[in-house]
Amino acid sequence: MKLERYGHGGDLATATEAYGLPQESWLDYSSNMNPWGPPEIVGELMKEHWRDVAKYPDPAVRRLRAKLSETYRIPAESILVGNGAAELIDLVVRVFKPEETVLARPSFSEYEEAVLKAGGRTRSVLLREERMFELANAREFASGAVFLGHPNNPTGRLIPAHVLDELREAGSRMIIDEAFMDFVPDEEELSYIRRASESEQIQVIRSMTKFYAIPGIRLGFMVAHPDLIRRLAEAQTAWSVNFLAQLVGEAVLDERAYAERTKTWLLEERPWLSGELRSLGLVVYPSDVNFLLVSLAGLEGWNVGRLQRAMAGRGILIRDASLFEGLNDSYFRIAIRLRPDNERLIKELKECLR
Ligand SMILES: Cc1ncc(COP(=O)(O)O)c(C=O)c1O
Structure with a gap:
């Protein structure tokens, strides 16, 4: 079953139907939300x-x-x-x-x-x-x-x-x-x-x-x-x-401290996560926002379908970017989350791609 069967990432109900993990257990990198959660x-x-x-x-x-x-x-x-x-x-x-x-x-x-x-x-x-x-x-x-x-x-x-x-x-x-x-x-x-x-x-x-x-x-x-x-x-x-x-x-709109914290976090986390992903042999494109487009092009035998399934098996959702017209099956998209989650993402990706 396609995780994006309703056209978008972040569909935890579909992920749960497909893989059986309870909705609250997913680590969701497939929708681009501010990871600090609602104010x-x-x-x-x-x-x-x-x-x-x-x-x-x-x-x-x-x-x-x-x-x-x-x-x-x-x-x-x-x-x-x-x-x-x-x-x-x-x-x-x-x-x-x-x-x-x-x-x-x-x-x-x-x-x-x-x-x-x-x-x-x-x-x-x-x-x-x-x-x-x-x-x-x-x-x-x-x-x-x-x-x-x-x-x-x-x-x-x-x-x-x-x-x-x-x-x-x-x-x-x-x-x-x-x-x-x-x-x-x-x-x-x-x-x-x-x-x-x-x-x-x-x-x-x-x-x-x-x-x-x-x-x-x-x-x-x-x-x-x-x-x-x-x-x-x-x-x-x-x-x-x-x-x-x-x-x-x-x-x-009055949450100035929340806004500042978000912007400060992103300026630090985006280069860190991009660097970690590159060190796994992935191609990471420059981004101005809270998500990254990534390519598996340099990794033999991998495509996004295989990676998405392997990561879902580890409780992590990534977005299949080949569903966007103009991209092929080497592309995926991930949100940028807080450091502990990002460390887990990198660890699981490393084990997966080994
Ligand atoms: C580029 C873009 N525009 C608009 C939307 C829709 O946002 P909203 O939740 O405000 O409807 C999305 C949601 O994924 C988006 O990615």
Whole structure:
């Protein structure tokens, strides 16, 4: 049974069906969550406010939008909150219906699924291994719409500023998924949020589930010109952002110490883990975020299917990256976790590959 049978990593229920280990026993490297877990305040709010689920949530998500507006210094009218970035990926494509959408490959599979569901078609531009999967130029992109991860999943790389500038000049509709941007130290400078709030050409999608480790809550937001936000809001399902998600979203934005700790940890852990993986003979690509794309190309007899099964047998889940168009069966993706887990990962990988 494919561990990604529902299209994503982090599917512990499927892993348990396939291998029999209880869900809480897995060491999950296959989904890219902040390993510090949800901030404590999330638990406190749930305990304190559980009775409030007896009421409908605010349909206009006013308090959280005001908080996002203050945090990112953009008008609240430019913000639409959604049931995870996943809802907004779907919504933006459903509302704007571009005929052709250009995707860089490999990239997050939901972009294509959303386009096809909305009756559009996609065109792929390949990110090249020899360029370390960096998007090199915008020449191949001249099209009605482009949907890009910034940073991109599964490659973990930011889009160079000159490429984004060229796309802007070419007049493409730019839908930019910044689901992992919070992990980038120069986030404020590199994010397109500010530009999206002013221009009809650019829409930015953000997730709050990765950085705050709350994927079970479902929370993301979109930034766009207020006229576009109004159109998107009209097409959104009523009450799609539940009461707890709104409350939690507001509170985690104040968790400055949590954010700092996460960024400091990542700056140290990413080079350490990359170095350890390289010392096992693996090829590790440069990453700007909290996960790594890795290749088994140098190791004879190994492919990702074999490694994923062997590691699952040891209680560790890794993401089969060959399922991303543009990658072959030598690629896998792993999250970066805290040092004790990472030491166990390296030990098990070493034994496995021996
Ligand atoms: C690149 C990218 N964008 C968006 C999402 C969806 O995030 P959310 O949990 O906010 O729906 C994911 C989840 O894996 C992702 O990897």
